[in-house]
Amino acid sequence: MPSRIFKKSWLIKSIFFISAFVILIIGGTTYKKIEDLSQSSDLLTKTYKTNVELEKIFSHLKDAETGQQGFIITNDPIYLEPYNIGRENINYSFAELKVLGSDNTTLQNNLKELNVLIDKRMWYFEKSFRFSSVGNYNDENFKENFLNGKKTMDTIRGKIKGMIDTGNQLLNKRQEAYESNLKLTPMFLYVVLLLSLMLMFATYSKIISDLKKIKAANEQLEIFKESTKQSEIIGLQGNWIWDIEERTFTYSDNLYRLIGEKPQSFQPTLDNFVNFVHPEDIEKFRKDIDRMMAKNEDLPFIYYRIIQKNGTIKHFKTCAKLHRNLDGKRQLLGITTDITTEIEHFKTLEERNLELERNNKELSAFNYVASHDLQEPLRKIQTFLSRFEDKEAHKLSESGMMYMDRIKNAATRMRMLIDDLLQFSRTNKADKAFELADINILLKNAQQDLAESITDEKAIITSNKFPSIKVIPFQIQQLFSNLISNSLKYKSKDRIPEIRIIYNKAKASDEPIILNPKKPYYHKITITDNGIGFENKYAENIFVLFNRLHGKHEYSGTGIGLSICKKIVENHQGFIFANGKPNVGATFTIYFPYL
Amino acid sequence: MHEDYINIILADDDEDDRLFFCDAFDELKITTRVKTFNDGVYLMDYLNAEDSVFPNILFLDLNMPRKSGLECLKEIKKNDKFKDIAIAIYSTSASEEDIEKTFIMGANIYIKKPNDFKTLKKVLEEVVTINWQYYTNGLNKDNFLLRL
CATH class of the missing domain: 3.30.450.20 (PAS domain)
Incomplete structure (x- = not known):
């Protein structure tokens, strides 16, 4: 998230620059408008001043005219005073006007023309005076001058009026343009200002939301930092x-x-x-x-x-x-x-492994002793016994024969024990390879191994179809063989032995008997017989090595067979359970992990 | 003249076993000449001698002092002049390991010493009357161990 915020900073930057640009435009426009305003008010003042000066000139001229008329009537020189002052004042006003019209060529031209007209008027005044001072009022020249003076006066009046009108018109035009300009300006400024305000608001909210995100990210970072610290320690x-x-x-x-x-x-x-x-x-x-x-x-x-x-x-x-x-x-x-503890654990494990290896070696040495060295003397005892029986039996008394039978039985039993023990100790998985095997064939082989006793007992064995399973094949064959021979051995005297072998795939959760299933599914094999059965309280004991439920004279056996079964099933990470009912039968249930 | 007898040699360090072996052949109605040696060294010395008569069947005990049955088997199989001798392993144990090893090394049959005399006689009769030419062709790991 923070990286997204950083990537978006260009947006904020551009909004800032746009806002700055807008403010600059507003400033510039406002300056321009104010400039225009002051220019326009300057123009107004100038125009009014010009008008006033022009009116003044005209009024001075009129004063001069009135004075002249007074002088002509009374011939009193006192009336000439306004004329004399008027001339001075006119010059003074002209100087003013020249300054005011310094940037207005039309006004300057008009002033020149006005000046000529005024000079002309003055000239007519002079001339009229010359005639009037001698009292020649009826002189033609006087009349003519006087009349011309009046005419010039009219022209001046027209001229001044025209000049004032021109000035006013120009002023009006400027005023109109300025006013229309002035009307749009506040609108424009307002819009632009509004726009920039909006932009600024957008920027503000963006910055605030980014700040929130950064804060949230920061908090997460803090938590993460803390948890990292803890996990580092742990x-x-x-x-x-x-x-x-x-x-x-x-x-x-x-x-x-x-x-x-x-x-x-x-x-x-x-x-x-x-x-x-x-x-x-x-x-x-x-x-x-x-x-x-x-x-x-x-x-x-x-x-x-x-x-x-x-x-x-x-x-x-x-x-x-x-x-x-x-x-x-x-x-x-x-x-x-x-990793000190790990290494120490590893070392301990290695030591234990070595110890285990040593133990295994000892065990296999024992295996060899049992299989070879123990069997050899026993075999000889048995062989000599058979020689003795063949050659010398007829010489023995009845009790001698009985003793010999007892010796033979003891020797046979010892052989069985040694064979079974050997088989039990060989039932290891360490050096045995798992392979995909057809269980149907293994079951058939087991039945073949026991063919003789199955025929003797007229036993009926039924089974359904098995899939191929990854197993240690000869051990599974051994398992079937042990279980079938177990059923045959503990058959009921009243019934023909019947053994039903059923396979199905079972869901671990549906099999409450499996306490700690390691796989969701199991291959389930049940072997049910109709033999003498057993009390269920012995259900676990029967798998214990050398554990027998019956005296050895009732049923021959070493108490090793079912222990071998348990060991085989455990080699396959499976489970085996027994369930019995006296005089009804026994059921062995085997579970192999479904891989 | 040789054709009338089946020459048999047994190499076994156990005196009792040699006794049973000879007794069994005495009682069997087969014309055999049985020679016994106390260990592998005596056996190989005999076989390697210039004037030795090769047996038709050699019974080899595996566990012998000085030179074991396996060593003898190895030496015999290395030498081409012994190729016609049928070799029967004759041992107390029938561990899978021994069976597999001797099968791979080229022995012809594996006999677990029986524990009564009648069975011994039956086994030896069976082995001596085997047509080796025919038998060896159909040999595999499953029928290598003699079962009666």
Whole structure:
């Protein structure tokens, strides 16, 4: 999740730049508008001032005219004063107007024309004065001048009016354009401002949500860090980081603990760590680490010992993996594990294995002794007995014959015991290969082995079809053979022996008798007979070595046969159970794991 | 002249067994010449001698001092001049290991020493009257151990 946030930071950046751009535009536009406004108010003032000055000029001219008329009527020079002052004032106003119209060529041209007209008017005044001062009012020239003066005055009036109108028109035009401009501006500014506000809000909410995510990620990271710390302590692990660019090590707290030191109690450098490495392992350790640091490559598992300050030797296992973070920075992340207990366990296990091997050797030596050395004298006893019987029996008394029979029986029984014991000790799986075998054939072979007694007893054996199962074949044959002969031996005297052998696939959960099933399914084989059966309280005892339910004179037997069956079934990770009912029969149930 | 007798050799360190063996042949109505040796060394010395008469059937006990039956079997099978001798392993034990080993090494039949005299006679009669040429062709691991 954090990486997604980092990748999205371009969005925030672009929103920031867009917002900044928008604010710049707003600033620029506002400046431009204000500039326009001040320009336009300047123009207004100028136009009004121009108008006022123009009106002033006209009013001065009128004053001059009135004065002139007064003078003409009264001939009193007092009336000439407005004329004289008027002339001065007109010049003064002209100077003002020139300044005001410095950036307006139309006004300048108009002023020039006005100036000519005013000069002309003044000239007519002068001329009229000259005639009027001598009282020649009826002089043609005076009349003409006077009339021309009036005409010029009218032209001036028209001119000034025209000039004021032109000024006003220009002002109006500007005003209109400005006003229409002014109407749109606030709208535009408002929209842009709104837009940038929205963007800023979006950015804000994005930043807040990202912050939340980062916080959540941070919390997770914290939890993870804590759990890593705990698992390091429990798992006897320490981790370290080799920063390739910075060329520095970082050790976790537990790494210090593993070497028997307080967390972060010394500088995490390679040399400081090597100080703890067992002198015999230093050379190889250095070589491995140097290669890792030189080539920046993964460190495969390396094994070495360290010596803690208190002298305890620990076995360590270390490996490291190259890691590239989001910024492309490379680090080697390493894990060091204290495997001292594992190694000790391994050593104990090895010792036990050796012991077991020794025991097995002793056992097979015993096997050999039993099979060869014990059998040989017994065989000779039996052979000599048979020779003795053939050649010397007729010389014996009745009791002598009986003793000989007893000796023979004892010898036969001893042979049986030795044979069965041998078979029991040979029923091991260690050196026997499991192979896929047709169980039907193994059952048939077992029946063939017992063909003689099956025929003698007229026994009926029925079975259904078996699948092929991965087993130790001769042991399974032995198993069938032992169970069938067991059924034949403990047959009921009143009935023909019947043995039913049934196979089916069973679900472990449906078989409550299996207490700790290791597989979900089992091959289930039941062997049921109609023999003498047994009390169910003996159901477990009958599998115990040398355990017999009947006296050896009633039923011959060594008490080994069913023990062999149990051993065979256990060799196959299976279970065998017996269930009996006196005088009804016995059922043996066998389970083999369904692989 | 040789054709009338079946030459039989037994190598066995056990005096009783040699006795039973000879007694059994004495009682059987087969014309045989039985020679016995006390161990593998005596046997091989005899077989390797210039003037020795090779037996038709050699009965080899496995467990003998000085030179065991297995060693003898190995030496005999290595030497081509003994190729016509039928070799019967004659041992107290019938462990699968011994049966398998001797079968692979080329013995012709494996006899577990019987534990009464009548059976012994029956076994020896059976073995001596076997047509070896025919028998060896059909030999496999299952019929290698003699069962009566």
